[in-house]
Amino acid sequence: MNTPPCLYTGPGTLEHCAKAHQRRTEAKESKTPLKEVAAELGISRSTLRTWADAHDQMASFDVKLAREGSPTMKVCTVITPSGALAAALAAFREYPGTFKNLELPGWRLLVGETNFKLEDVRGAATPRRAA
Secondary structure, X not given: OOOOOEEEOOOOOHHHXXXXXXXXXXXXXXXXXXXXXXXXXXXXXXXXXXXXXXXHHOXXXXXXXXXXXXXXXXXXXXXXXXXXXXXHHHHHHHOXXXXXXXXXXXXXXXXXXXXXXXXXXXXXXXXXXXX
């Protein structure tokens, strides 16, 4: 059985965020200025803060496809600092071929404990065009 891939939707990469968080924590303990830590990592202070803050807010969401009367199907796992809606959008954008052929009114995306109508996720994932 294939294991669905894990998607990441935060700034930088998961490894960069973890390293920034670790280095910022060490800098606070040793009273090292963030400017020095950022220079060591080759990034700006604002990027260091952004990555470290994102790491603090990271959550993992299992995204499942469900329909009344049918068993749920796992789509993927999404790691994001932005919440359940961001996880649903990431899954929808990653697998557009899977979702576009479904009868939308009957299907839902279960993201952790949150339930989204697939048609609502499609509406949020579709880019708005200027008139």
